[in-house]
Structure formats: C-alpha cells, structure tokens
Amino acid sequence: MSKSEIAELPVLDAGATVPCCPPITAGELSRADAEKMAAMFKALSDPVRLRLFSKIASYPGGEACVCDISDVGVSQPTVSHHLKKLREAGLLTSERRGTWVYYQVAPSVVAAMSALLDLRT
Amino acid sequence: MSKSEIAELPVLDAGATVPCCPPITAGELSRADAEKMAAMFKALSDPVRLRLFSKIASYPGGEACVCDISDVGVSQPTVSHHLKKLREAGLLTSERRGTWVYYQVAPSVVAAMSALLDLRT
DNA sequence: ACAGGACATCGACAATCATCGAAGCAAGCA
DNA sequence: TGCTTGCTTCGATGATTGTCGATGTCCTGT
Numbered sequence: 001m002s003k004s005e006i007a008e009l010p011v012l013d014a015g016a017t018v019p020c021c022p023p024i025t026a027g028e029l030s031r032a033d034a035e036k037m038a039a040m041f042k043a044l045s046d047p048v049r050l051r052l053f054s055k056i057a058s059y060p061g062g063e064a065c066v067c068d069i070s071d072v073g074v075s076q077p078t079v080s081h082h083l084k085k086l087r088e089a090g091l092l093t094s095e096r097r098g099t100w101v102y103y104q105v106a107p108s109v110v111a112a113m114s115a116l117l118d119l120r121t
Numbered sequence: 122m123s124k125s126e127i128a129e130l131p132v133l134d135a136g137a138t139v140p141c142c143p144p145i146t147a148g149e150l151s152r153a154d155a156e157k158m159a160a161m162f163k164a165l166s167d168p169v170r171l172r173l174f175s176k177i178a179s180y181p182g183g184e185a186c187v188c189d190i191s192d193v194g195v196s197q198p199t200v201s202h203h204l205k206k207l208r209e210a211g212l213l214t215s216e217r218r219g220t221w222v223y224y225q226v227a228p229s230v231v232a233a234m235s236a237l238l239d240l241r242t
Numbered sequence: 243a244c245a246g247g248a249c250a251t252c253g254a255c256a257a258t259c260a261t262c263g264a265a266g267c268a269a270g271c272a
Numbered sequence: 273t274g275c276t277t278g279c280t281t282c283g284a285t286g287a288t289t290g291t292c293g294a295t296g297t298c299c300t301g302t
Binding site: 196198203219220221 | 289290291292293294298299300
Binding site for chain 3: 074078
C-alpha cells in the first residue's frame, strides 16, 4: 500500500551529488549498492554505447542531437536502442526540441562512477 | 633488457598513468579505444564481480586471498570464473603463495577508468 | 605415498543482449 | 490534407553470459 509512495525510482535531479557510494577502498559494497553501480557500468560496457556517450560528452555543453552522433557503424534503430539504455541507466537525459531530440550527459551520475573508482586512501 | 625480468604483457607498472585515454569530454573515443575501455567497464558490470572487486580493494594493501572474499552468494567455481574475468580485464593481478592465491587490484588501470569519467573541463 | 583443502577448468543450460528490418509516431512543410 | 524527415518501438535471431556440478591440479601435512 504505502509502498507506492516512492514511484520515482531512478536517479536524479541534475546538479546534486548522487547518494551512492563512497570510494571502493572504503569498504565492501552492499548487495543493493553493487547492483545499482553494476547497472551503470554495464551501460558503458559496450563499445558503441561508449562512443555515443563520448561523442555527447565532448560536444559543447555536453549535449548533442541524435543526428549529430549517429555515425558509429550500426543501424539507426540500434543507435536508438543504445541511447535508451544509457538513458535508463541515468547517464543521459533526453529532450525533444522541435524536430530533433537532444541527449545530455548527467554529470552527477558520471561523477559518482568516477568517485567510486577513486583509489586514494 | 633494461627493464630486466618484468615480462608482463598487459598494461602497467603501478604508479604510472595508463596510456589510454584522456577524459571523455576531451574528444570522441576511437573505435579501438572504445573497445579497450568498454572491456574494462564490462568487467565491473556484474554485481558479483563488483562486490568481489570492492572486497579486495578495501582489504589492507588492496589484496586478499580467495578464501577471504568467497562469501558473495554464488558457488566457488562461479567466484573463480568472475575473478578470472577481472584478471583478464587487467583490473586484478593474482599470485599464488603456498596454499592460497592472492588477488591484488591494479591501481593504474582503475585510475584510467576513473580519469576517463572525469568531467572537469 | 597418501589424504585433504584451496582454486581452476570443463561442459551444459537458461537467460540476457546486440543487431537488424519493418512499422509506428511526432513535427514541420507544401 | 498529405508528404517527408527524425527518431522510437516491435519482433526475430544469433551470440554472449552467469551459473552450476563434476572433475582436475597444485600444495601441505601426515
């Protein structure tokens, strides 16, 4: 019943630092945190997705429209499929402006992944 | 020869920054670099592997024997399989000392992943 | 030499995934 | 209203992956 209160599963609200998780040297990950973070790494575990992500991230403002980044060697439906995965993982957000759809990187989520891998003691 | 007996193939030499790659905002990844990095992210894209890795990383000295970290809810062969994947990705190295096998994190490789995700301009 | 413990490899199987073409939907324009 | 372009969704398919039990290998006591 009251469980349905939290309908919003995903991640963010662009700008805030993401809750999860301290550097990996600080202690072992809980089962839940491990699943959360693994899903993010999985999003970047495909070469095509990584290239799409890098194209968007290296565009001015960290945003680009699909038409700008579609030349990665796979069909257009496949590009769309990969962008959806990145969006579902919280690494990208998308917004339609007129004819085109623009994708932006979600800085706080990416920062959380980077921080997790920080090995400084 | 000058480097003497270190005959290791892969990547590092603990301490140096790994060749691959600049921060993702600096430009789009080449096909080859994308494949290289995607393989590393893929190694961390499984919850069990992430937990194994976090256990090792949070052990003093960043090293632990298999017996210390095997309680992650899967069978022993599965643990061994996951450790192999992490080793093949270059994120861990292993060494047998008597009865036990010790796994260590490869700091420079992990640092490379963290650096790739650094969004600072 | 033998028994036993610590890990690794093998073979099998169910589940997930990347990819494509076809079809659908939204927005702009004639 | 119809046409065109940009992008998403659908359904199918071949490939990859996580998992297990059984078996193999290496080491250490006895």
